[in-house]
Amino acid sequence: MMNEDRLIALLDFLEKDPSDEFTRFALALEYRKLGRTDEAVEQLELLRSRSPDYVGTYYHLGSMYREAGDAEQARAVLKMGAKAADNQRDHHAKAEILSLLNELDDIDPFA
Numbered sequence: 001m002m003n004e005d006r007l008i009a010l011l012d013f014l015e016k017d018p019s020d021e022f023t024r025f026a027l028a029l030e031y032r033k034l035g036r037t038d039e040a041v042e043q044l045e046l047l048r049s050r051s052p053d054y055v056g057t058y059y060h061l062g063s064m065y066r067e068a069g070d071a072e073q074a075r076a077v078l079k080m081g082a083k084a085a086d087n088q089r090d091h092h093a094k095a096e097i098l099s100l101l102n103e104l105d106d107i108d109p110f111a
Contacts, residue, residue, distance in 0.1 A: 021051045055085050055093045
């Protein structure tokens, strides 16, 4: 019940301000927690297209593509994220993104 309340609140916030990046990001993570991966990916892809400098998007989106078995898409998203983190001078985010990318490459060394 608590998760549904949080989801309803986030949807309400987003309805009031559809351009709010943080709310869209939080909504995506809430969908993910609820096991609604398709909706989580949809929100993160929308955020990535509208706000390509919102660095947090890339790690989570890449992670979900990896979990779905789409290594190629995960790799592409993570590489974009590393560039976005560089542009933002966000060294911590870049390190996390590169770590996930390295894990992905360890799984599929021929990619």
